[in-house]
Amino acid sequence: MANASKSRVPFWLSLPALLFFAALLVTPLVMIAVLSFQSFDLATGATGGATLSNYADTLGDPYYHAIFLRTVGIALATTVICALIGAPEAYFLSRMRPPWRSIFLIVTLSPLLISVVVRTLGWALLFGRNGVINNVVSALGLSSGPIPMLYTIQGVVIALVHVAVPFMIISVWAALQRLDPKVVRAAQSLGAGEVTIFIRIILPQILPGILSGSLIVFALAASAFATPAIIGGRQLKVVATATYDEFLGTLNWPLGAAIAIVLLIVNATIMLTYNRMLERRYARFAR
Amino acid sequence: MNRNGPVALLCHSLFVVFMLAPLIVVMWMSLTPSNLLSLPTTSFSLRWFKAILANPQFVSAFWMSIVLGVVAATCAMALAVPAALALARHNFAGREALVGLFLSPLIIPHVVLGVAFLRFFTQVNITGSTAGLLASHVLIIFPYGLRLVLAALTAADPAIERAAISLGASSWTVFRRVVFPLMIPGVAGGWVISFIQSFDEVTMTVFVATPSSMTLPVKMYHYIEESIDPLVASVSTVVILLTFLLMLLVDRIYGLDRMLVGKG
């Protein structure tokens, strides 16, 4: 019951959580932002002073350019593939009969609840030179030598799709729930076939769901750590693993902080503009 | 609605295989009797599960993750329940901003949170402490618990509270006899999902965990970085089975499909 009360009750109820967030979220984020403007002495490891050099390094160095481009490329590819397989799968799920619908919804979504490390290990076992996929392929005589998958971009993308596609399904599923099932019957009665119904009737209505799912998938893929670290190895660095190396490898914290801040800003900017765009474009679907 | 045609069912089957393949491979691999990473076909063995017990680092990391998850989920719910009551039942200035703040750990990349916590804990001199690890986990799992409690509270018919009032119940009685029982599934479901999120977390924890406060996913990550062997597959199998048990629990108390698709 949302009563417009001027009482202090909601204040006291939310105060503990608010204080906790101020201490544990706002303070650390401010600290890391401050750190990103400090200089770093390679010889002594000391930090101090105010400088923009960390951002100049991050945004100007071709080495970091490559890392950012690779990260964005991987995230884009992951997003597109998730949309292409997640949206139809959500549609198939929505057309299943009651017991199966719940069962397969759980089967396809519950990997979400299993540790990313475990799932990535599974892909590493599948992808290796002597991994399961290569063994099957050579046993069937389909390829002369082992297909490289581990330590490749495509390997990283496949594993990331596995990690992120449940979010696409959830998002499209929500859009499908808002859809009036009778519109399909209406289209059928007017003579439309299966494919026409999906493309002309269903797709336009679940597009907002696909787009907001894409947002989540992109953000997740762009900031993923464990999957690119394990499948990509040391050569295929992405922003998250580069940040990790600066902090725990070379110990250049200010530079690592700058990379993290750039990631945060890029992520937030994409999310906000995309969200704004979605709201404007699909306001007419709002009920 | 219509039934799926054969093409749709084929695509669906391939998708299910894709989703389950890595998990099945891990579990299958863990049953190998050999030292090599090859799927056992003729003989199976539990030797790699016994090997876990001989590895004190995995065992202590496992218990660390369990205890951390239990305590962090409990703390997060202790903060989230009153906050959810304030957000669901009152309309006040800044309410939207507060919701945005409380849900923001969901959209801030965990890498960024990781480095921010590392810096923060270094500055206040609690690096490597369990308290810091706990606080960081409470923060990132808080939104999950909050969402489920909020959903349970907003799904309830507001007229139910009015009915209790009209029958003579005081505010405290309304809370104790009506509101609280109605939000129990949300609180319990929220606790379990919070525990799972804490138990799984690696990206943020990898920055703040130290050898003295090592969680299982981070330990596994470091282990895999060095080499992949059947031992880590058997540890993963334990994680999968434990998660599966927790899913059954969520399904009983809240409805797993309801929680996953975020409805109700």
Add this chain to the structure above:
Amino acid sequence: MAKIALRGLTKRFAAFTALDGIDLAIEPGEFVGLLGPSGCGKTTTLNIVAGFEEPTSGEVMLDGRNLRGVPASQRGMGIVFQSYALFPHLTVAENVAFGLEMRKVAKPARQQKVREALDLVHLAHLADRYPRQLSGGQQQRVALARALAIEPALLLLDEPLSNLDAKLREEMQVEIRAIQRRVGTTTIMVTHDQAEALATCDRIAVMDAGRIVQLADPLTLYDAPTSHFAASFVGRSSQLKARIVSIDGGRCTLWIDGVDRAVPGTMQPSLQAGNDVVIALRPEKVRLVSADEGFLAGTLTSRVFQGSSWLFAIETPVGTVLSSEPHRGAPAFNEGDRVGLDWRPEDAAIIAGKRNG
């Protein structure tokens, strides 16, 4: 003394007046309906009586006691909510016992009263079920039993039947009325369904835009609506613009614009010669006769069979007039026929004021 009296009840929100001076006195044991479209203020009135909202001004008097400042939990009103609002985690018996528990009724007496309340609604055999195991109609009865178990000073029904299907709704109308007669609790029912109000209430307050536009017993309300709104909201009527040309005791002569025809009517005390009025005709009061008879002539444009009756629409120079007659075989007139329209002068309700048809 009235059981409950509303005096000048007004409720204003920032730029919107929800209630604009409601005066209503209800006698002990009376069943009064608040009838109107959504947004007319009927639910706000109920919420103020229940104590869920405070009026901007005006008083609610219960047994002569001013209820201002008395919290909802202390008012002792039995409320049946539109959504029933049963406690989903309590059994039927526990739901009904809740209010008694709050009143600290001892357990044996409580069980006895729960039993009686459930007997009253014929649900004693379902006492141990949970609400979700019951049908909509059964849940409705539990809600009623729960409200009555506390022996409320007043029974408030908020659209109690709107979630039931048509057949069940008619059965429950009869049952609610019978139960209310038996227990004798003074009752206010909010509804937007005119048939429901006509079937169950002793008196009906028709509300529009925060005011009571007519307060009358169902028969008077139906036969002699005093406003255009009441005439069109309660039942069906055809409305003809007219002017009073002369008055003769209780009777008057009306001039219907457009057909240059004088017709007799029954006079309303508030009207005078020369007033512009509207004649409201109920379909069942309008008889079809041959074209050269009756007060008006027109063409029969549609003839609809409705099971127990026939409904005719007749196009006249002053608009469409509806007529209905009980089904006793095929009617004498066909679509396209010229027909005459006749009615008894006392059956034509004369409504003052607005001429916006």
